[in-house]
Amino acid sequence: MTLNELFRNNKIVATDGAMGTYFTELTGKGSELCEKYNIIDSQIISRIHREYINAGAAVIRTNTFSANSAALRADHDTVEKIIRAGYRLAAGAANDKAVVCADVSAIYENPNVEFDILQEYKFMIDCFISEGAKTFIFETLSELDAVLPAINYIKERLPDGEIVISFTLLPDGNTRSGIPMDRLLKEIIRSKDKLTAVGLNCGSGAAQMYDNAVRFFSYIRRHSDLYIMVMPNAGYPSIVNGRTVFNNAPSYFAEQTARFIAHGISAIGGCCGTTPEYIRLLSEYIKGSKGISAKEIQYHPDTKKKNPEFTSKLIRNDFIIAAELDPPNGCDFTKLLSSAQILKDSGVDIITVSDSPLGHAKADPVICSARIKRDIGIEVLPHICCRDRNINALRSILYGAHSEGIRAVLAVTGDHIPETDRGIIKPVFNLDSTKLMSLISQMNNDAFTDFPIAIGGAFDPAAPKPEFALKRLDRKISCGAKFVLTQPVFTEKAICCLKEAKQRNIRVLAGIMPIVSFRNANYMKNEVPGMVIPDELVGRFSPEMSREQAEEVGIDISVELIERVRPYADGIYFITPFNRAEVIRKIIIKSGIK
Numbered sequence: 001m002t003l004n005e006l007f008r009n010n011k012i013v014a015t016d017g018a019m020g021t022y023f024t025e026l027t028g029k030g031s032e033l034c035e036k037y038n039i040i041d042s043q044i045i046s047r048i049h050r051e052y053i054n055a056g057a058a059v060i061r062t063n064t065f066s067a068n069s070a071a072l073r074a075d076h077d078t079v080e081k082i083i084r085a086g087y088r089l090a091a092g093a094a095n096d097k098a099v100v101c102a103d104v105s106a107i108y109e110n111p112n113v114e115f116d117i118l119q120e121y122k123f124m125i126d127c128f129i130s131e132g133a134k135t136f137i138f139e140t141l142s143e144l145d146a147v148l149p150a151i152n153y154i155k156e157r158l159p160d161g162e163i164v165i166s167f168t169l170l171p172d173g174n175t176r177s178g179i180p181m182d183r184l185l186k187e188i189i190r191s192k193d194k195l196t197a198v199g200l201n202c203g204s205g206a207a208q209m210y211d212n213a214v215r216f217f218s219y220i221r222r223h224s225d226l227y228i229m230v231m232p233n234a235g236y237p238s239i240v241n242g243r244t245v246f247n248n249a250p251s252y253f254a255e256q257t258a259r260f261i262a263h264g265i266s267a268i269g270g271c272c273g274t275t276p277e278y279i280r281l282l283s284e285y286i287k288g289s290k291g292i293s294a295k296e297i298q299y300h301p302d303t304k305k306k307n308p309e310f311t312s313k314l315i316r317n318d319f320i321i322a323a324e325l326d327p328p329n330g331c332d333f334t335k336l337l338s339s340a341q342i343l344k345d346s347g348v349d350i351i352t353v354s355d356s357p358l359g360h361a362k363a364d365p366v367i368c369s370a371r372i373k374r375d376i377g378i379e380v381l382p383h384i385c386c387r388d389r390n391i392n393a394l395r396s397i398l399y400g401a402h403s404e405g406i407r408a409v410l411a412v413t414g415d416h417i418p419e420t421d422r423g424i425i426k427p428v429f430n431l432d433s434t435k436l437m438s439l440i441s442q443m444n445n446d447a448f449t450d451f452p453i454a455i456g457g458a459f460d461p462a463a464p465k466p467e468f469a470l471k472r473l474d475r476k477i478s479c480g481a482k483f484v485l486t487q488p489v490f491t492e493k494a495i496c497c498l499k500e501a502k503q504r505n506i507r508v509l510a511g512i513m514p515i516v517s518f519r520n521a522n523y524m525k526n527e528v529p530g531m532v533i534p535d536e537l538v539g540r541f542s543p544e545m546s547r548e549q550a551e552e553v554g555i556d557i558s559v560e561l562i563e564r565v566r567p568y569a570d571g572i573y574f575i576t577p578f579n580r581a582e583v584i585r586k587i588i589i590k591s592g593i594k
Contacts, residue, residue, distance in 0.1 A: 015269025056283025234273025387414030
């Protein structure tokens with residue numbers, strides 16, 4: 001009986017459980033000796049196989065998981081004896097009552113050892129085939145590439161051979177090699193024509209594995225006809241007197257593992273820490289359930305899923321209005337939220353939240369953005385700064401942002417810490433903005449495939465050397481940037497540079513920063529790094545003006561600037577002065593851009 005025949009004729013079957021940990025439990029010997037006992041004392045290995053079959057297992061694995069020269073540190077003569085004996089023991093115990101899978105583990109490169117991995121695979125596979133093996137399993141994998149040479153060789157030798165691959169996912173959804181599940185799934189589907197079944201095993205218990213497994217299985221069902229297997233551990237182990245020990249809870253294991261039955265899998269069993277008793281109880285769940293095959297599960301795509309409006313507007317090249325708010329210095333979000341509400345009511349499409357302007361600590365922009373999104377109901381664009389976070393922290397904040405429904409971020413290197421704070425406050429700068437964009441692009445391909453994050457960057461059209469600014473813009477585009485927010489535009493030179501940027505394949509939102517007083521104008525001109533404000537604009541203010549008069553002058557200047565930049569911009573990016581959203585509202589009304 002082949003694996004295909006078994007799965008076609010049964011909606012769901014049980015596999016065996018652990019070999020190494022059960023061997024240790026029975027013999028008191030270390031699991032590193034397990035494969036060698038195929039030739040040292042074969043009776044104990046035969047007993048384990050028979051116990052699993054008697055417990056209800058219809059699929060068993062040969063005791064050859066580490067049977068290669070590298071793992072056993074043995075010559076080929078010894079390895080061949082272990083492999084051949086391992087297959088004979090499993091086949092003898094199965095006696096046509098179970099399908100035997102030849103277990104071939106992944107062999108990873110070791111820079112300290114000269115070792116031809118492909119030749120080792122060929123040697124091992126030839127040993128199995130000479131004993132009659134037609135079904136192979138590669139389990140506890142961290143990546144597909146590690147076993148592709150072996151898979152290809154099996155298909156060369158046995159075009160009709162059956163191949164099962166089973167991966168270990170950590171609770172965070174990545175493999176032990178750090179490969180995200182989404183990337184792994186795409187790699188599996190690219191190789192699906194060579195495979196019979198795919199699954200998950202080891203790494204965690206059934207309860208911890210469940211959420212990742214359901215997502216994993218759902219993707220496999222949607223994109224292939226592969227059979228699905230799952231073999232979780234008995235739980236999390238502890239170390240007692242130098243030995244790995246699992247809690248003995250077979251009833252709990254069977255109950256939790258049986259939850260997978262409803263998800264269209266073909267086989268369930270156990271990995272580390274499980275015993276025949278675990279499989280016996282699991283088999284009872286299988287017998288008591290009606291089961292459901294993968295082909296009986298109809299996939300209905302979620303037609304409600306759609307791009308956020310901001311992303312859609314970028315794609316359609318609609319004119320966009322963005323407005324920036326500064327995060328608060330403390331815990332009171334009242335002003336921030338009230339300003340956000342005014343901006344939403346004024347027709348702003350998305351609110352951006354800056355990240356520690358001038359290097360001073362303020363509330364985290366992602367947290368502020370999430371609060372605005374939840375409380376006000378408008379799309380948000382947090383600035384994510386490289387200055388204060390290493391790559392792990394940046395990944396973490398991006399995961400958190402995505403979980404909050406944030407689908408666009410502005411990647412910025414960050415202002416430098418003031419000289420007076422250096423030595424006390426340490427900058428990180430593990431990445432710069434372009435490397436952060438590359439990181440987000442990678443995460444879009446790996447972790448955010450359903451809803452990628454739109455990547456934005458900063459662009460300074462008023463830079464002293466525009467050609468350098470444009471060259472850096474090109475670099476940002478190559479790293480995944482889809483749009484840029486510019487520094488405030490005040491001069492004709494900046495408008496010319498803006499026109500050059502508009503020729504590139506990127507959406508440009510021109511920065512408009514309203515000036516609201518004589519003092520504000522002079523401060524920005526003289527104390528804000530990189531700010532270029534013509535004397536003519538500063539001269540339109542005077543110290544004698546009332547707040548209302550100065551505000552009106554600032555509004556007029558902003559409206560004039562909008563008219564000048566609009567032909568060369570895909571939108572306007574308002575930098576809200578002191579979070580005075582009412583000023584932005586008046587500009588929007590007077591300019592007629594909404």
